[in-house]
Amino acid sequence: MNRILKEGLILFAITVIAGAALGFVYTITKNPIAAAQAKAQQVAYQAVMPEASEFVEDESVNVEDANKAIADAGITGTEMKKVLVGKDASGAVIGYVMNVSNMEGYAGELNFTVGILADGTVTGYETLTNNETAGLGQKAKEPAFRDQFKDKKVDQFKVTKTGATSDEEIDAISGATITSNAMTKGVNGCLAYFKTLGGANS
Numbered sequence: 001m002n003r004i005l006k007e008g009l010i011l012f013a014i015t016v017i018a019g020a021a022l023g024f025v026y027t028i029t030k031n032p033i034a035a036a037q038a039k040a041q042q043v044a045y046q047a048v049m050p051e052a053s054e055f056v057e058d059e060s061v062n063v064e065d066a067n068k069a070i071a072d073a074g075i076t077g078t079e080m081k082k083v084l085v086g087k088d089a090s091g092a093v094i095g096y097v098m099n100v101s102n103m104e105g106y107a108g109e110l111n112f113t114v115g116i117l118a119d120g121t122v123t124g125y126e127t128l129t130n131n132e133t134a135g136l137g138q139k140a141k142e143p144a145f146r147d148q149f150k151d152k153k154v155d156q157f158k159v160t161k162t163g164a165t166s167d168e169e170i171d172a173i174s175g176a177t178i179t180s181n182a183m184t185k186g187v188n189g190c191l192a193y194f195k196t197l198g199g200a201n202s
Contacts, residue, residue, distance in 0.1 A: 041113070044126035045084065045097045048115030052086035055097055061085065066098070066193040073192035077104035078185050080193065086115070094118055096197070098190045099128070102182040107131040110140070110182050114190040124150040125187060137179035145173050145180070149187055156191060157184050 045055045066080035081099040088094050095117040102110050110130055115123035127141045139145055149157065152167045159180045160169045172180040 041099075041128070044113040044128060045086070045115075047126045048113055048124050049086045049095055049097055049117075051088060051094055052097075053089045054087050055084040056087060058085045061096065061197065065196065066189075069193040069196045070189040073188070075185050075189045075192060077182065078102045078189035080189065081111070083193070095123070096190075096194065098193070100186045100189055102186040102189075104178070104185065105130075105132055105182040106137050106176065106178045107133065110179070110186065112183070112186060114187055116190060116194050119153065120191075120194065121151060121153045122149050122187065122191070125183070132176065132179050136173065136176040139173045139176065140179050140183050145171075145183075154191075156188050159184050 042055075045052070049055075061083045063080045063083060066083055070078050070080065079101050081101060083096060083098050085093055086095045086097055095115060098114045098116070100112060100114060108131060110132070111128040112125045112130075113128060114125045117123060125146060127146075130138060130141055132138050132140065148164065148170045154168045157168055157170050159172050159177065161172045161177065164171045170180065170184055
């Protein structure tokens with residue numbers, strides 16, 4: 001009995017020490033990680049809307065309204081995370097940057113930032129997280145696929161495997177149609193919300 005009690009106390013002590021160590025490490029790394037994520041986000045905003053001088057929160061746009069618009073449009077697996085207004089140096093609104101995710105990727109969740117100008121032109125997207133298969137779904141981060149959305153003014157995009165013949169059509173990544181559809185749904189979710197803001201495509 002004494003041996004069992006002793007071993008139990010040792011295990012308890014190890015657990016307490018390990019927990020304290022993990023807590024200490026988390027405290028030390030929490031702020032640097034948050035700062036790195038914020039910096040990466042700003043880089044993504046600037047990449048999809050380089051004309052903007054600042055990106056600000058505006059109470060007229062919010063994720064609850066965005067997710068309702070996405071659901072009403074019948075776009076599955078897509079969730080808006082954050083919406084900011086892009087403004088130029090004079091303070092005029094030039095468009096919106098939207099953090100969106102789609103859960104229907106081959107390896108699960110895809111997170112990216114989409115830019116849409118005030119006239120409805122999609123300026124492109126920047127990937128935040130993509131855990132898809134290397135050489136296949138990872139190609140969603142490459143210009144050959146990503147730039148198909150850039151500078152397009154459409155009501156909605158659709159994926160094709162037979163070659164794009166219009167601005168609305170997006171050539172699927174060979175061997176990664178699931179990823180192609182997930183990314184396209186994410187962009188379409190942003191367009192669905194944009195239309196509710198009284199944008200050009202509404």
